[in-house]
Each structure stands twice: as structure tokens, then as C-alpha cells.
Amino acid sequence: xxxxxxxxxxxxxxxxxxxxxxxxxxxxxxxxxxxVQANSSxxxxxxxxxxxxxxxxxxxxxxxxxxSIKQEQAHKTQELQNQxxxxxxxxxxxxxxxxxxxxxxxxxxxEEFSKSHNxxxxxxxxxx
Numbered sequence: 001x002x003x004x005x006x007x008x009x010x011x012x013x014x015x016x017x018x019x020x021x022x023x024x025x026x027x028x029x030x031x032x033x034x035x036v037q038a039n040s041s042x043x044x045x046x047x048x049x050x051x052x053x054x055x056x057x058x059x060x061x062x063x064x065x066x067x068s069i070k071q072e073q074a075h076k077t078q079e080l081q082n083q084x085x086x087x088x089x090x091x092x093x094x095x096x097x098x099x100x101x102x103x104x105x106x107x108x109x110x111e112e113f114s115k116s117h118n119x120x121x122x123x124x125x126x127x128x
Contacts, residue, residue: 107113 035043104113107116
């Protein structure tokens with residue numbers, strides 16, 4: 001029976017040592033798990049900061065580009081409105097000249113025709 005007790009004592013000692021090894025391995029795994037979680041959280045926080053910075057830069061670039069486009073649009077709109085106004089005035093003057101010329105063609109008397117054209121300044125009709 002002493003041999004059996006001794007064998008049982010060795011088994012108990014071996015099991016206790018294996019339990020200690022398993023507990024140490026569990027502790028190592030828990031420590032590694034906490035490290036992975038902490039590292040992941042740090043990397044995610046750094047990534048968030050980087051992307052926040054990039055978003056900020058992109059927002060600034062978007063605002064700057066939008067302002068440039070709006071300024072260019074305003075400039076081109078003003079220029080086109082000026083050209084439209086000048087063309088409208090030129091068309092109006094041309095229509096007045098056309099009407100005047102058509103009325104002049106209806107004048108039968110050469111003297112009256114000559115009088116109606118005295119002092120006529122054709123370039124004056126095209127001033128804007």
C-alpha cells in the first residue's frame with residue numbers, strides 16, 4: 001500500500017504542477033489578451049485622430065475650392081451680364097436705325113429726304 005500511496009502522491013504532485021502550469025498559461029493568455037485589447041484601442045484612437053485630421057484638411061480644401069468656384073461663377077456671371085446688356089443696347093440701337101432707314105425710304109421728295117438726313121450722326125445711334 002505504501003507503493004500505491006507513493007504513486008498516488010506522485011500523480012497528485014504531477015496534477016498540481018500541471019494545474020499550476022495551466023494557471024500560469026491562463027494568466028499569460030489573459031495578460032496577452034489585455035495587451036491586445038489595449039494596443040487595439042490605442043491604434044484605433046490614433047487612426048481616429050489621423051482621419052479626423054484628414055477630414056479637417058479635406059473640409060478646408062472643399063471650402064476653399066467651393067469659394068473659388070463661387071467667385072469664378074460671380075465673375076463670369078457679371079461679365080456675361082455686361083455683355084448681354086451691351087448686346088441688348090446694340091440691338092435696340094440697330095432696330096432704331098433700321099426703323100429710321102425704313103421710314104427714310106418712304107420719303108418721296110428729294111429735298112425732304114435730304115433735310116431728314118442733315119445732322120444725322122449714324123455712329124451716335126450705336127453708342128451704348
